Amino acid sequence: MHWEVAPLEGITTFIYRKAHHDIFGGASCYYTPFFSPTQERKLSTKEARDLSPEHNAGIVVIPQVLSKDPTQVLWAQQQVAERGFTELNINVGCPSGTVAAKGKGSGMLADITALDDFLEGVFANNLLPISVKTRVGVEHHDEFPAILNVFNQYPIHRLTIHPRVQKDFYKYPVRPEAFAYGIANTSLPLTYNGDLFTVADVERFCLQYPNVETIMFGRGVVGNPALLRQLNGGAPATREELQRFTATLYAGYQAAYGHKGAAAQRMKELWYSMIHLFADNQKLDKKMRRLSTPQEYEQTERLIFETLVLK
Structure with missing residues (x-):
């Protein structure tokens, strides 16, 4: 396939x-x-x-x-x-x-x-x-x-x-x-x-x-x-891989757009879907959807990785 x-x-x-x-x-x-x-x-x-x-x-x-x-x-x-x-x-x-x-x-x-x-x-x-x-x-x-x-x-x-x-x-x-x-x-x-x-x-x-x-x-x-x-028979995503992935994307978007604001908004879009890899995500999902600054994005992502359990 x-x-x-x-x-x-x-x-x-x-x-x-x-x-x-x-x-x-x-x-x-x-x-x-x-x-x-x-x-x-x-x-x-x-x-x-x-x-x-x-x-x-x-x-x-x-x-x-x-x-x-x-x-x-x-x-x-x-x-x-x-x-x-x-x-x-x-x-x-x-x-x-x-x-x-x-x-x-x-x-x-x-x-x-x-x-x-x-x-x-x-x-x-x-x-x-x-x-x-x-x-x-x-x-x-x-x-x-x-x-x-x-x-x-x-x-x-x-x-x-x-x-x-x-x-x-x-x-x-x-x-x-x-x-x-x-x-x-x-x-x-x-x-x-x-x-x-x-x-x-x-x-x-x-x-x-x-x-x-x-x-x-x-x-x-x-x-x-x-x-x-x-x-292809491989393993599901690990927490460490997801952290590396989002960090790579966030840095790449900052370099492309020239500032954190646009990069944070792009990451916010991705997290609409990716957050469902984690159990009990409702509270942080709502927080991610409502955030408006890069600082809020960074804090919310940190909470996702520190507090939520991968399904």
Whole structure:
């Protein structure tokens, strides 16, 4: 089996990818948060830093692009190829309302003809293998057969299916019937993504879909950074590893952002999920959610490691 780490906006940056790879490992590859080409065809400082060969050395990384313009995707391919990457992933799944309203991300699924025209343009000029990450519709998964029929017309390197529709965001359960339809109705290599949080979850999934060889993890890995190692037969996270992991991230975010405030807010987001590795976490979970200063963050994290017991 192949375990992949999903492209999570603001989370799976080069700082997170390197720390996770070095301390926990287990991932076959990591996807970058999407970058979105501009009319000026210029990477932002943040995007250039995240795609820097120096920051991705020794790790298998696949950049993800967000665009509805084939010429922008061609430019994106040139940028990532120049930096030594060997694949580009296209985001057809972002559920953000502002993204979808522009006809990007999962908004591309609302117009099948436009999606077909876009992919035709992309594959007329592809320099690299192109993979796609998609949702299964906008309003309902009954839209997915028509969407999949479009994907089936193109030599997509790998199709990652997140079986929710755009309107679901992450609030509603995944729609397994849509993924089952995908398995039965495409010859494209498939990856599954969505709501697998524990080893038991993955074991049940593998029994149900024995021919699926690649799973992409998002919130499951954020909540338990040792999950992929455990799936490879390794040990759960120790207190010492988690302390080293969070210290590495906090220092990395401070260096990237130039001050503790932004670094503390980023760590606060991660702890929303990671704190559930600890028993009796309710009081400190509430404290972490309400904190507003770096000092409060540092004190709360210290209390987590000093007073709570790993499950």
